């Protein structure tokens with residue numbers, strides 16, 4: 001089986017690239033932006049019609065949540081139009097698509113974990129463009145898996161864990177919001193789940209069951225709790241002050257509650273999902289923040 005990974009330089013793309021090196025069930029080709037720039041349909045068409053693959057995994061996205069508020073068109077091209085093109089040219093190759101989306105498609109008014117079929121109501125341009133991307137992917141290719149994840153972190157790219165560790169080197173106290181509740185997700189865990197789904201699909205095409213799924217690490221926390229856990233596990237003395245979102249002005253509005261219910265991916269693909277603090281410790285070990 002052949003798998004094409006688009007967006008290979010981001011957090012998830014880099015992680016899949018790393019983990020796939022020891023995968024025996026498929027041959028992976030990972031693209032970087034210089035090889036495939038998603039800003040035009042022509043690029044996508046030319047590239048995708050020149051390569052042979054059975055599944056494409058789209059890890060590329062415009063993830064600068066605040067900047068997206070003023071760069072709506074670019075965000076829409078990368079998060080909505082391009083995934084639609086990728087799904088379409090995958091279909092023309094007879095291939096399926098795994099596309100990644102976000103908890104920010106939800107409005108934040110729920111108070112129980114969000115199942116994939118619950119109503120969406122994005123409060124940001126990033127969330128709205130990601131939601132449109134989901135629709136375009138589903139319309140363009142019936143063999144689609146859309147996996148919504150949340151609060152992704154890894155040793156690659158930019159993420160909250162790295163931001164906190166950097167700021168801890170600059171300040172003795174940080175203020176972090178405690179009225180936005182969700183669940184962090186370690187990119188290694190999500191990448192492992194994606195590889196497992198591909199492996200299942202490689203043995204039996206019918207076991208690749210299309211639809212929208214959720215994948216976050218288990219458990220629930222606020223960004224404040226997340227920051228506290230990072231500093232506790234990393235042995236830092238940085239103080240963290242809990243604040244309200246109203247006290248931390250940002251261009252984009254984030255959902256106050258975006259805990260994803262990941263039970264359908266767990267059951268359908270027999271995937272074990274680790275608890276968020278266990279995975280955070282693993283990531284900090286990989287950073288050399290613990291045990292070195």
Ligand SMILES: NC(=O)C1=CN([C@@H]2O[C@H](COP(=O)(O)OP(=O)(O)OC[C@H]3O[C@@H](n4cnc5c(N)ncnc54)[C@H](OP(=O)(O)O)[C@@H]3O)[C@@H](O)[C@H]2O)C=CC1
Pocket residue numbers: 007008009010011012013032033036037038039058059060061062063078100101102103130148149150151152153157158
């Ligand atoms: N990060 C998070 O907290 C979360 C992410 N997600 C979703 O998970 C997926 C993976 O996210 P993550 O790995 O964190 O994202 P990253 O921002 O780390 O990676 C996205 C990659 O896409 C690339 N990209 C942007 N524009 C283009 C373009 N025109 N052509 C080709 N590549 C482009 C980026 O390049 P460059 O960096 O040079 O712009 C980057 O390498 C995305 O779909 C995201 O929406 C969902 C929930 C949480």
Ligand SMILES: Cc1cn([C@H]2C[C@H](O)[C@@H](COP(=O)(O)OP(=O)(O)O[C@H]3O[C@@H](C)C(=O)[C@@H](O)[C@H]3O)O2)c(=O)[nH]c1=O
Pocket residue numbers: 063064065102103104149150151152159160163174175176177180223248250254
């Ligand atoms: C740096 C910092 C952030 N915050 C707040 C801002 C925000 O509400 C929250 C998290 O900050 P970030 O900027 O890391 O979060 P953000 O970029 O919004 O993270 C999101 O990225 C996109 C791509 C997703 O898909 C989401 O799942 C989510 O991970 O913490 C503080 O309260 N204090 C701080 O010092």
Ligand SMILES: [Mg+2]
Pocket residue numbers: 063064065
């Ligand atoms: Mg961010």
